[in-house]
Amino acid sequence: MAISQEDLRTVMDRGVAEIIDRNEFRKLLDRDKPLRLKMGFDPSSPDIHLGHTVGLRKLRQLQELGHKVMLIVGDWTAQIGDPSGVSATRPVLTHEQVQENAQTYMTQFFKVVDRDRTEVFWQSEWFGKFDLADVVRLTGPFTVAQMLAREDFRRRWDANRPIAITELLYPLLQAYDSVVVESDVEFGGTDQKFNLLMGRELQEMRGQRPQQCFMVPILVGTDGVQKMSKSLGNYIGVDDAPEEQYGKALSLPDDLIIPYFNLLSDLPTAEIDDMSSAMEGGANPMEFKKRLAREIVATFWSEEDAAAAQAHFEQTVQRGEAPDEAPTLWFARSDGVSGAVAVSSEQGGAKTLVSLSTVEFLYHHHAELGLSQSRTAAKRLVSQGAVEVDGQPAGDTLSLRDGSVVRVGKRRYLRLLEDRS
Numbered sequence: 001m002a003i004s005q006e007d008l009r010t011v012m013d014r015g016v017a018e019i020i021d022r023n024e025f026r027k028l029l030d031r032d033k034p035l036r037l038k039m040g041f042d043p044s045s046p047d048i049h050l051g052h053t054v055g056l057r058k059l060r061q062l063q064e065l066g067h068k069v070m071l072i073v074g075d076w077t078a079q080i081g082d083p084s085g086v087s088a089t090r091p092v093l094t095h096e097q098v099q100e101n102a103q104t105y106m107t108q109f110f111k112v113v114d115r116d117r118t119e120v121f122w123q124s125e126w127f128g129k130f131d132l133a134d135v136v137r138l139t140g141p142f143t144v145a146q147m148l149a150r151e152d153f154r155r156r157w158d159a160n161r162p163i164a165i166t167e168l169l170y171p172l173l174q175a176y177d178s179v180v181v182e183s184d185v186e187f188g189g190t191d192q193k194f195n196l197l198m199g200r201e202l203q204e205m206r207g208q209r210p211q212q213c214f215m216v217p218i219l220v221g222t223d224g225v226q227k228m229s230k231s232l233g234n235y236i237g238v239d240d241a242p243e244e245q246y247g248k249a250l251s252l253p254d255d256l257i258i259p260y261f262n263l264l265s266d267l268p269t270a271e272i273d274d275m276s277s278a279m280e281g282g283a284n285p286m287e288f289k290k291r292l293a294r295e296i297v298a299t300f301w302s303e304e305d306a307a308a309a310q311a312h313f314e315q316t317v318q319r320g321e322a323p324d325e326a327p328t329l330w331f332a333r334s335d336g337v338s339g340a341v342a343v344s345s346e347q348g349g350a351k352t353l354v355s356l357s358t359v360e361f362l363y364h365h366h367a368e369l370g371l372s373q374s375r376t377a378a379k380r381l382v383s384q385g386a387v388e389v390d391g392q393p394a395g396d397t398l399s400l401r402d403g404s405v406v407r408v409g410k411r412r413y414l415r416l417l418e419d420r421s
Helices: 005-012 024-027 050-063 095-109 132-139 151-158 165-181 192-204 244-249 254-264 268-282 285-300 303-319 358-364 376-385
Strands: 019-020 035-039 068-073 118-122 187-188 213-217 328-333 340-344 354-356 387-389 406-407 412-418
Touching: 005 024, 005 132, 019 024, 019 187, 019 192, 035 050, 035 165, 050 068, 050 187, 050 213, 050 254, 068 095, 068 165, 095 328, 118 165, 132 165, 151 406, 165 192, 244 285, 244 303, 254 285, 268 285, 285 303, 358 406, 376 387
Parallel strands: 035 068, 035 187, 068 118, 187 213, 328 412
Antiparallel strands: 019 213, 328 340, 340 354, 387 406, 406 412
């Protein structure tokens, strides 16, 4: 099928780390037959962050050229415990947990990828029928030396660190997925290169055309140092609220503005180059960062949400004002109970006794307001001066008055009103 030079450059050059084999992939794009684009995911976690969307955007670009995505849900491996590649094993999940995670994941996945041009496969459709003979046949053609060619395996072997036998199997299982769906192109980050090449090799052994391996760059997280990861806390989630996405984008180091525009936006490359030149010439990076933040929010929500998120940021962060929509907690002083108040999210419902300890207050309201996930995290917030009451740093004890505004971190606010009913 015909493809313009502009589309070709976008697909093959922008947001691309490596294509194996690049010349063969280029020839496949000229075929009249739609390509089968493979992307697999592990449903051990339900959420997607912007790091994942670098590859998803590439899938969408190819869908718009007439190609089709083969989305593989790794439900079978998730239920037996999937090694992470760092001498740790992800938790074994129940069938119900896997189903729930997968549905949440796909809801977010289809914010980027066209659902109508995607076929969803559940890995258990084929591995659920595997017996020991199938496993032996799968592993037979491969050697330990081939497995040790994988960088993290070799590094751990040389350091005398353990490598579980199951870990050696997972690249083969992923490769078999490619055989089943007859993948033409498999997508992944640069850290997936070994596994993608295994799929290419196994397909050739089974008489299929070997898939092309399409690798995208690893997105650096908001800390500007390590790759974006939920476990590291340096992520922007696809399902984060608009004001949360906007605020996190504004926290990016200046040197990530251009890479993020290139990997996460549809702005023309020439326009992005002009921004880079302007900043090199002394232009204020904050203006371009605000545009990036709006682009991100508009992509996953709407232009209206992006404008509202910017207004929220300017009100709460730049001018230090509490947002109009800040949640309200009602408190009633508890006579006879020293150092405690009764707090509720509804007037007249203040029946839960809460210590006036700032740490306990934050932790107690994590479930409904997301103030702090643990007492340790709450202590860290207080020690860092990240908790304020009416603009003043909170101490170990929280002093409350009718109308107080509590700020936790940069973007979480609540109002406290005294319930005298």
